[in-house]
Amino acid sequence: MITVDELTATSPVVSSADPSITFDDYASEYEESLQYGLTVSGEKPEYFARRRIQWTRSLLDSKGVQISTVLDFGCGVGIATPLLNEILCPNCIWGFDPSRAAIERARRDHTCSTNNFVDSANVLPTSICDLVYTNGVFHHIPPDERATALATVWRTLRPGGWFAFWENNPWNPGTRLVMSRIPFDRDAIVISPFEANHLLLSAGFTTVRTDAWFLFPHALRWLRGFESLFHRFPLGAQYLVLAQKPLINERQ
Template sequence: MIMVDETSTSISERLPESVPVEFDDYANEYEEALQTGLQVSGEHPEYFARRRIEWTHALLDSRDIEINTVLDFGCGVGIAAPLLNEILNPQCIWGFDPSTAAIARARQDRPGSPNQFVDCADELPSAEFDLVYTNGVFHHIPPRERATAFATIWRTLRPGGWFAFWENNPWNPGTRLVMNRIPFDRDAITISPYEANHLLRRSGFNPVRTDAWFLFPHRLRALRPLEWLVHRIPFGAQYLVLAQKPLTLEGQ
């Protein structure tokens, strides 16, 4: 297992390089570009965002885990913030994204919001968050730089904190179809559920469970109740690996 140095802050200096500059170009058209890809599903992006956060909340609630502080890692223009506030009801939410243009828009769209949005990972507090939530971020980070991103997340989580790692599922045939329709997703390098579990373990996290959702498009929505029978099998278009940062480090 590769353990992470809790006191290291220099790891974040390279983080902005991990996300293509093209995200700055889509800061004002992000939702439109995303909807272009998701049209084939027949759903609006908010449908997927709400389902992801509701399921994350359900898993945490089933363990009687209280979430007071949340980091939305790779928050983009901040479109998940209202749902994180509504569903998780934390005391504090931070959003981080290395795209300066995206963070500028997140701040502009939510003036007076108690949420904090930053574009520099060095500004994120250490051992502060009960939950780090990330969705569709790591397939944009070059494989050689993913360990740096995991280390930043590790640093910001309190001991015993939780990491909700949502990603697009390359094992679902519809995933690449959708991604090919989204300009900033076409060349992304996807991560399989198996690889995600492996990367999390190498970074020191303890994966607790893996769930996959969004198996049926809108036109087959009558079949969606069946997802409850197979969501532990990674067939859905997106999957969640719920992982925990240990309360104590090995050797302590």
């Protein structure tokens, strides 16, 4: 789990109930562990990453949002970086993860000059990001420390900036099965869509909408054309809470 100290330092991220297991331990085999868990879905991780970012882009486009600077909060080894560049077309991407091994690999694998990978939240820019994107990160953060993580997200966003909060949906039985198969997800403390909305509102964000996706596995892919009819219901394997930092700071 990500701790308060790890948000402001370069300590490894503890990913399970066993404090000896960290994300540093999985930096070299992250994709293999993730793919093993997702085998039951019949899809590769890129399928889900692309759909997440495409949907995020479509929502921001509908609101006329211009994206220049993006922060991938909890970026890991940078798997989402090429897709964030391709789909969002920002001028600059920041990737933050307190796992030093993961950040070292991200820097090695994604050498574009517009990518900035850091393992300390202290060096992240302030009030500059148009979008903070996070996926499957907050269930690794202990509940009593999530407010601190959200404060970091808040600090990096410009007034009126957007937060795309993607998480695994504990109300979907397939999600529970996948997480049980991934070593760094087995003991994570999941967050329901309801809890996520409350968490973001408590941090000062305005929650705009909640969508759940990935209802049908590959074997039933012919039904995916109907998925848009159900995404406003909390049924899919993952959900997005799209939130915004108010133009005027209303937090006291």
